[in-house]
Amino acid sequence: xxxxxxxxxxxxxxxxxxxxxxxxxxxxRRAPGDELVQVPMSDGGPGFIDVLHxxxxxxxxxxxxxxxxxxxxxxxVLLAGDTAYVEGAxxxxxxxTDVADRRPEHATTRGLxxxxxxxxxxxxxxxxxxxxxxxxxxxxxxxxxxxxxxCTAGALDEGPAGLSTVTSVALDAARSRVKxxxxxxxxxxxxxxxxxxxxxxxxxxxxGLREERLxxxxxxxxxxxxxxxxxxxxQKGAGAAGGAGFALMLxxxxxxxxxxxxxxxxxxxxxxxxxxxxxxxxxxFDFSSRSGKxxxxxxxxxxxxxxxxxxxxxxxxxxxxxxxxxxxxxxYSLVELVGEQxxxxxxxxxxxxxxTRTARTWSR
Numbered sequence: 001x002x003x004x005x006x007x008x009x010x011x012x013x014x015x016x017x018x019x020x021x022x023x024x025x026x027x028x029r030r031a032p033g034d035e036l037v038q039v040p041m042s043d044g045g046p047g048f049i050d051v052l053h054x055x056x057x058x059x060x061x062x063x064x065x066x067x068x069x070x071x072x073x074x075x076x077v078l079l080a081g082d083t084a085y086v087e088g089a090x091x092x093x094x095x096x097t098d099v100a101d102r103r104p105e106h107a108t109t110r111g112l113x114x115x116x117x118x119x120x121x122x123x124x125x126x127x128x129x130x131x132x133x134x135x136x137x138x139x140x141x142x143x144x145x146x147x148x149x150x151c152t153a154g155a156l157d158e159g160p161a162g163l164s165t166v167t168s169v170a171l172d173a174a175r176s177r178v179k180x181x182x183x184x185x186x187x188x189x190x191x192x193x194x195x196x197x198x199x200x201x202x203x204x205x206x207x208g209l210r211e212e213r214l215x216x217x218x219x220x221x222x223x224x225x226x227x228x229x230x231x232x233x234x235q236k237g238a239g240a241a242g243g244a245g246f247a248l249m250l251x252x253x254x255x256x257x258x259x260x261x262x263x264x265x266x267x268x269x270x271x272x273x274x275x276x277x278x279x280x281x282x283x284x285f286d287f288s289s290r291s292g293k294x295x296x297x298x299x300x301x302x303x304x305x306x307x308x309x310x311x312x313x314x315x316x317x318x319x320x321x322x323x324x325x326x327x328x329x330x331x332y333s334l335v336e337l338v339g340e341q342x343x344x345x346x347x348x349x350x351x352x353x354x355x356t357r358t359a360r361t362w363s364r
Contacts, residue, residue: 001364002035002274003027004307007281008294009047010314013347016040016051016294022348023279023312026355031363039271041280041294043188044258045132046095048087049078055266056080061122065114067096068107068135068159075111077119084124086115088241094135094207102208105217106159107136109244113146120177128265129248130258131187131241135207137200138163139193139221140247147251148173151227160217163224171228175251183253186261188293191239193232193246194222199239207242259297268301277362278302278309279355285313285331287322299327310362312354314343332358 005027007019014022020038027036042051053060058080067073075090089095091111112129119127136142138160141149145156151169155162192198200209200218209217221243225233228250232238237255238246245255263269272278280298295311302309311323311331323331334343337357338350 001031001276002037003363004037004039004271004275004278006039006041006268006278006298007312008041008043010281010283010347010351011046012283013314013344014351016042016047017054018348019281019351022351023281023355026352027359027363029352030356030359034363037271037275039266039268041259041266041268041298042130042262043132043294043297044130044186044261045188046087046089046093048130048186048258048262049076049085049090051262052080052085052265053078061118063118065091065111067111068092069097069103070108073111075115077115077122079122079124082124083126083128084119084122086119086127086129088112088115088129088131088244089133091115092134092136092241094133097135099208102135104135104137104159104204104207104209105161105213107138107207108142108157108159109136109138109140109242109247110142110146110157112140112241112244113143116143117147117177120181124181126182126184128184128186128261131185131244132189132258134241134244136244137204137207137209137217137242139224139243140241140245141224143244144171144174144247144250147177160220163220166224166227169224169227171250178251183248183251184261185237185240185245185248185253185255186258187237187240187245187255188258189240190236192234192236193225193238193243194218199243202239203242257297259294263297263301268298269305272302272305272307275305275307276364278307279312280309280328281312283314284317285311285315286317287326295328296326303327310358312351312358
């Protein structure tokens with residue numbers, strides 16, 4: 001029996017690479033004769049570079065950039081052939097700042113611009129930017145500033161608050177920096193920039209924006225959009241990473257679902273050839289997984305090849321009907337098996353144990 005393990009990270013406990021390894025280790029204990037294939041996945045958020053480096057090899061260029069509040073933080077650009085890969089969360093990730101220290105109205109994407117500038121300087125003809133898990137909500141203005149964009153009044157690199165008085169934006173220098181380079185934004189969300197389904201309303205509270213400030217901050221982003229290109233603000237993915245997707249579109253970038261970008265890069269479809277089962281997973285498997293998350297994306301690809309798909313997760317928060325709507329035959333919870341304390345204290349061994357038990361049901 002050929003089993004393909006294609007999980008996302010288990011946020012806060014295991015990277016996707018570690019999760020796939022733990023699943024395969026546990027499965028082999030029960031079914032040592034099965035052919036086990038590990039294909040760690042990502043949706044463009046934290047772990048994007050690790051997954052691609054494990055699959056593609058290539059060269060990691062390590063550098064120091066600024067985090068959302070101007071503090072130095074290490075990051076890396078992956079160079080593989082003529083493509084450079086950038087993980088936005090390394091520069092602007094929510095995990096970089098303690099909850100008590102978050103000031104989302106002043107968080108900037110300048111560090112993301114520094115990463116992109118390094119990728120451009122590498123000579124790559126194509127740059128793929130994974131956008132997800134960001135602490136920022138500045139419509140990518142800080143990133144544009146790092147590439148040479150300027151404004152009259154206000155400031156581009158002081159977070160959304162800096163956009164409150166912007167009257168015009170000059171993008172020529174930034175566009176010149178990316179001329180001749182294909183830009184791909186890989187994200188797990190398809191929200192537009194503005195409005196009731198926009199990045200501020202949907203993702204702002206999770207970054208620390210207070211409910212009573214959402215309309216004001218959204219208004220600042222609207223002002224920025226009106227001084228650049230209001231039509232692009234309604235595009236799917238413009239709201240990715242607090243609107244960094246919008247800024248990349250201003251530079252000519254195109255958006256693709258992050259899980260699809262990664263699946264193509266790591267050759268998931270090819271690895272599914274002859275497979276009898278696909279095992280995916282993530283920290284919390286819930287109905288939001290349908291919005292560009294790894295389990296739904298993997299299940300879709302598995303269905304195209306008529307391969308059943310199951311999920312192992314930290315928590316399973318959907319019923320059987322919702323599960324099947326996501327294309328997953330069955331889902332198994334780590335917390336239900338070993339308890340929350342052990343799942344967090346020894347996550348790799350606990351996930352391996354869950355895989356062993358699951359193999360009893362699914363391995364022939």
